[in-house]
Amino acid sequence: MAPLTGHLTRPAVSGYGNPYLSRELRELTPERYEPVVYSLGRLHARPLQYTGPGVSVSSIVHAPRMARSSHDDFYNRIRVRPQRLNLGNLATSQVRPLTLWNAFVDQAQVLATLTLVDGAGLTVSPRAALPLPFTPMQEHILDVAVDANGPAVIDARVDLGFTGLDGVSVQVTGLRMIAWPVPCDWSRPVDESLTFLTDIHYAYSGSRTATPLRAAPRRSIGFDVVEWESARRVLESMLYDWSARVWSLPIWPDISLLSAPVAEGALEVPVATAGLDFAAGSMSMLWRGVSDYELVEVAEVLGDRLRLARPTTRAWSRGTRLYPCRNARLVTAPSIRRLSGAVVRLQARFDIDEPCDWSAIAPAATYLGHPVLEHRSDENTDPEAAFERRVSTLDGDVGLVAVQDQTELAWQRVSHAWRLQGRAARAAWRSLAYWLDGRAGLVWIPTMTDDLVLLEAVTAVGEALTVEWSGAARFLRLQDGRRHIRIALRSGQVLYRRVSAVNELDIAREQLLLDAPLGVAIAPRGVQMISWMTLSHLASDTVELSHVTDSQGLADARVSFVAAGREEP
Incomplete structure (x- = not known):
């Protein structure tokens, strides 16, 4: 039985005990509270004589009525749960319950008619034959059976007719799907x-x-x-x-x-x-x-x-x-x-045809507020690099061609490939792809090549690297994309530093001044690789993953990164 909701009321009357009076009014005595014009000493009874056409007796009878409350908003009606039946995406035949509750406290009701409108592939049936009586506060359940076969879009209406009451309608909506049960051919990814x-x-x-x-x-x-x-x-x-x-x-x-x-x-x-x-x-x-x-x-x-x-x-x-x-x-x-x-x-x-959320996780290593992609590109296919320029060309067909380098920057484009083995590696790659968010995310991309070769040992407090001549002072000149380095030591430690100046010592040597000491003494034989780093973003908003086998096996991914230009610190 459904519970009844009620509350205790307290009348608002004059005099003491009225919770709606102010403190000052509650302190008044009855003599002071009553107006002077109504005092008993001023009331006098006087006889009156009526000389009209007849005697008329007028009486006003006040009929009592119940004050409205939340009880009336909830009870004394037919309740349907749910009021709108959303089936969602259906791929198999299902049966959903539709509950009817006679919320009249003291009146029995009768379900006389049940009509299904636009209900191809749907069946609505009560668990007893119509007409279906409802005693006060009684529930009945209707079974809404949905067949997987039928129109793609379900938009039906169930009309319920009760004797002596307005009709009740329930909208039934959904989308039929079918499973694709034919497995893929793994001879191709x-x-x-x-x-x-x-x-x-x-x-x-x-x-x-x-x-x-x-x-x-x-x-x-x-x-x-x-x-x-x-x-x-x-x-x-x-x-x-x-x-x-x-x-x-x-x-x-x-x-x-x-x-x-x-x-x-x-x-x-x-x-x-x-x-x-x-x-x-x-x-x-x-x-x-x-x-x-x-x-x-x-x-x-x-x-x-x-x-x-x-x-x-x-x-x-x-x-x-x-x-x-x-x-x-x-x-x-x-x-x-x-x-x-x-x-x-x-x-x-x-x-x-639905959102596919995944946790976005940035690479663990960071430098100057941006993560560093420490993953070394898979060389199953040769990595590629290009130094593109944003050039505008003016050609009038009758004279010389005018060419202008708009930004005077080399927009480095590099390829990066992954060979992923197992579920954890695929999940980590997907998290990185979601973090990069197309071309929105910025990440440091080391070249992972021997760009600089250390010639002389450096102390822990040293701030200068003497390297083999590579044209850094003559051609690179600390341009965007060529002023941050990654130093990988054979011990496994990795250092990131900014080059604040570069000088050409002779035809065989150059010297790089760093923004901070290395903090560790290194010798040429202790260095595995010194690479340039470029702040970059994905070249395209689309990334692709090729599943060679299932998730416990092998998958390949390949993207391109483009330098971020003036965004580099």
């Missing part, structure tokens, strides 16, 4: 791209302003599919019916295998979630075959398990595949290559 958006403007001097415009990057995934026989027929049938709709797409690299069986009706799935793309509110897939799978909605992600929003509908054995899923749409209808009468190959690319 699964390509993933993250596209940020940065509003960036460069001044004529070379300084810049950069504003990130997206809270989370847009994400897309491309992969190949090779199927034959029954799986091929299922694949083509799905594409024929669902190409333009929303799919629940498994994130293929983030596969896990169940370490323990999951019973029917379970609300938890055991899995180590670190570094994987599980998210509360998203879907996950238990998969054993193209037609043998189940989508479950994740309510909470814990370190060793997933908590589900609704129980599983069947049992799943140990070793069943588990994938995190994301809502996605096909970028274009894939072109199917028929390798034979039974075998097809296609390339599918999906745009993720």
Whole structure:
């Protein structure tokens, strides 16, 4: 039975005991409180004689009525929970409860009619036949069954008619999805791209302003599919019916295998979630075959398990595949290559249709307020570097060509590659990509090459480095991008310093004056590498990750960094 809410009232009357009187009025005696015109000594009874046409007796009867309160705002009506049934994204058939409560304290009600408007694929049924009586304060539950088959957009209305009362309507909304159950072909990598958006403007001097415009990057995934026989027929049938709709797409690299069986009706799935793309509110897939799978909605992600929003509908054995899923749409209808009468190959690319949040983590090493990318670029492919100029050209076709270097800066562009092994390495790379936020984030990029070669030992209090002649004094002249160095020692220690001056000693030697002592004595044989560092940002708002195998194996990533110009301290 539902509880009644009430409160104790206290009347406001004259005299003592009235909580609404001021202190001064409460201190008055009754004689002083009553006005003089109403004192008993001034009241006199006088006889009157009526000489009109007849005797008229007038009486005023005040009918009592109950004062309104919060009780009237809550009770004496039909309550429906929820008032709007939002089904969200549906990938499987479901049944949702719709609760009706007769909130009349002393009146019985009757549900006489139940009408479903625009409800293709929906069924609403009470748990007893109509007309359905409600005793005072009684609840009844209606079952709203939603089939996975039907229109892509669910926008239905349930009209409830009660005898003697105004009708009650409940809006039912949602979006039907279908799972993509056909696994990818790992003979080719699964390509993933993250596209940020940065509003960036460069001044004529070379300084810049950069504003990130997206809270989370847009994400897309491309992969190949090779199927034959029954799986091929299922694949083509799905594409024929669902190409333009929303799919629940498994994130293929983030596969896990169940370490323990999951019973029917379970609300938890055991899995180590670190570094994987599980998210509360998203879907996950238990998969054993193209037609043998189940989508479950994740309510909470814990370190060793997933908590589900609704129980599983069947049992799943140990070793069943588990994938995190994301809502996605096909970028274009894939072109199917028929390798034979039974075998097809296609390339599918999906745009993720929901925000994909990830923790943004900057590199641990810092220098002058900006992180330093200490990761050495993978040299499986040769690193590339270019020193671009922002040149404006004026050509009238009839005379000499006028060329002007606008900023007089070398806009260094360097490539950087990662070879990632395992989930932790991929998760760290993704955190770095989210921190860089497209072209918005600034990071120090060392060349990781032998740019300077130390010739003479330096004491701990020394502030000058004598190095092999490399043209630093003649050509670099402490320009932006060539006045900060990274000194890597063979002991593993790394030092960062700013070069405050550079002098040419002779044809074989140059001397660099540093802004601070090194704090440690170093000899030429104790130096592993001295490299220039350039404050840079990503050259593009799009970064790509190529999954060669699943998340426990190998992945490759390659980006380019561009110097930040006058932003360098």
